[in-house]
Amino acid sequence: MSNESTAASNFIRTIIEDDNRSGKWGGRVETRFPPEPNGYLHIGHAKSICLNFGVAGDYSGVCHLRFDDTNPEKEETEYVGAIIDVVHWLGFAWEKDGRSHEYYASDYFEQLYRYAEILIERGKAYVDSQSADEMRINRGTLTEPGKDSPFRTRSVEENLDLFRRMRAGEFPDGTHVLRAKIDMASPNINLRDPVIYRIRHAHHHRTGDAWCVYPLYTYAHPIEDAIENITHSLCTLEFQDQRPFYDWVLGQLADAGVFKRPLPQQIEFARLKVTYAITSKRKLLQLVNEGHVDGWDDPRMPTLAGLRRRGFTPSSIRLFCDRVGVAKADSWIDMGTLEQALRDDLDPIAPRATAVLDPLKLIIDNYPADQQEDCTAPIHPHHPEQGLRHFPFSRELWIEREDFNEQPPKGYFRLFPGNRVRLRYGFVVECTGADKDADGKITAVHCQYFPDSKSGTEGSNNYKVKGNIHWVSAAAAVPAEVRLYDRLFADPYPDSGDKNFLDAINPNAKRVVQAYLEPGTAQAQPEDRFQFERHGYFVADRVDSQPGKPVFNRIVSLRDSWGTAKPTR
Ligand code: ATP
Ligand code: MG
Numbered sequence: 001m002s003n004e005s006t007a008a009s010n011f012i013r014t015i016i017e018d019d020n021r022s023g024k025w026g027g028r029v030e031t032r033f034p035p036e037p038n039g040y041l042h043i044g045h046a047k048s049i050c051l052n053f054g055v056a057g058d059y060s061g062v063c064h065l066r067f068d069d070t071n072p073e074k075e076e077t078e079y080v081g082a083i084i085d086v087v088h089w090l091g092f093a094w095e096k097d098g099r100s101h102e103y104y105a106s107d108y109f110e111q112l113y114r115y116a117e118i119l120i121e122r123g124k125a126y127v128d129s130q131s132a133d134e135m136r137i138n139r140g141t142l143t144e145p146g147k148d149s150p151f152r153t154r155s156v157e158e159n160l161d162l163f164r165r166m167r168a169g170e171f172p173d174g175t176h177v178l179r180a181k182i183d184m185a186s187p188n189i190n191l192r193d194p195v196i197y198r199i200r201h202a203h204h205h206r207t208g209d210a211w212c213v214y215p216l217y218t219y220a221h222p223i224e225d226a227i228e229n230i231t232h233s234l235c236t237l238e239f240q241d242q243r244p245f246y247d248w249v250l251g252q253l254a255d256a257g258v259f260k261r262p263l264p265q266q267i268e269f270a271r272l273k274v275t276y277a278i279t280s281k282r283k284l285l286q287l288v289n290e291g292h293v294d295g296w297d298d299p300r301m302p303t304l305a306g307l308r309r310r311g312f313t314p315s316s317i318r319l320f321c322d323r324v325g326v327a328k329a330d331s332w333i334d335m336g337t338l339e340q341a342l343r344d345d346l347d348p349i350a351p352r353a354t355a356v357l358d359p360l361k362l363i364i365d366n367y368p369a370d371q372q373e374d375c376t377a378p379i380h381p382h383h384p385e386q387g388l389r390h391f392p393f394s395r396e397l398w399i400e401r402e403d404f405n406e407q408p409p410k411g412y413f414r415l416f417p418g419n420r421v422r423l424r425y426g427f428v429v430e431c432t433g434a435d436k437d438a439d440g441k442i443t444a445v446h447c448q449y450f451p452d453s454k455s456g457t458e459g460s461n462n463y464k465v466k467g468n469i470h471w472v473s474a475a476a477a478v479p480a481e482v483r484l485y486d487r488l489f490a491d492p493y494p495d496s497g498d499k500n501f502l503d504a505i506n507p508n509a510k511r512v513v514q515a516y517l518e519p520g521t522a523q524a525q526p527e528d529r530f531q532f533e534r535h536g537y538f539v540a541d542r543v544d545s546q547p548g549k550p551v552f553n554r555i556v557s558l559r560d561s562w563g564t565a566k567p568t569r
Pocket of ligand 2: 036
């Protein structure tokens, strides 16, 4: 596919091109995106997806979709399906030459187990039977070396026997672990005999009760990469200190003849952090479970399912990732950058329409009650070839409440008694007054129209007015529920310091209004997107829209009203 997200050069591409020049991989480029199926993917994952699938695509390679399901406790099949859907939706595929590259770490459990035995046989792993507390104490600190476990000198035979009995289910959780035998005095704590297997009598969503020992991610991941012939294993910066262990595991297994060199290369890049959002799966789960939002795909959620439901296009998210770039250093990206990518993506293509979100009746007293006439406007102002939309003009219209003001402030050019405005694509009217109810609330505005002022006619040039407001005919308007979404958090850094992110939830992030829309929008299909003039970009909700009765979500307003968050932290 053509893909904007892959256009920019970055340090990872430089490494790949160097490898291609030196012939290290024979020109092969194979990456992987390895989500753990313990939640829905979020905007941070989009960066990793665009990067991994993007570079693979650009160098005629392939990116594997690999479910890293080594942890039985929190993983669920629901998440697997949701991940597959959303990566496809983003525009990526994992088939090459008729072969699907969808993998599950759990399919490698037997191999992972066998390779652990090989490490034991070669004196590179041992069963430790210290308690968790003892292990923690003996691990040392950043400044002090660790202490060898009293079990570190167990014989190969004893280790093999114990490890096999661990697998056979003879021991309860936490009684033994398998550790790599590296160096308890290493300045890198990750090399102080890291645990590679633990006992967990837990049901796994794919392997059921077949296993009661599970490999740790840090051990399994490099092996999964090597089994799949990954060339460049791209991951986020927090794994930098794990890289020596990644190389150790694969080096040991290569020495044992399990894998051939060259071995996959781990390369780290900065995580994506977006202001006004959180990207911790645990906290996203909390928002869902505690009912702060209406599910994983709530349009306020920074999940990809939420962004999709909100109305973001896959191309806008790829454009965003492209603009963010790929670097080695962590930094905050303003939420405004994501919203602007959506505007830039939709502005050239979204058809225009009129929506009155806060309706107030406008009555044209000199327009006959039984009359109606056709008005037209371009479907897209920059694409006249797309033609015109048609909508009726009539005596009673809906306008925005804020487009009338009895006591106009200075510089207010819209409707007030005695003032003239143009009803966009229609006539010039002069305001004559307003009706009020017993509480003094305006219930209708009255005006007179000028029959020779219709837009597009010669007479219209004789009218110079400063205000130009939108409207829909009351008789023809489509009544519709419109959900006005805004940022989920009111604080750019809801999750920093000792803040409770729940306190930062923006109570105004969802407002539901009954609006009146231009007649043509009644036919909108789920996920059809429009620019509602003067308001912003909207989408027909993919879940709640009914045939002939769309429900709309505001994706973003036309302009950023938040301002750029200060780039601190
Ligand atoms: P967990 O704490 O559950 O491991 P995670 O965010 O690391 O959370 P994974 O499912 O392991 O979730 O992530 C899959 C891949 O996406 C990993 O390679 C990870 O590095 C990458 N990734 C996750 N979050 C981000 C982010 N904010 N920016 C860029 N890449 C990310
Ligand atoms: Mg992870």
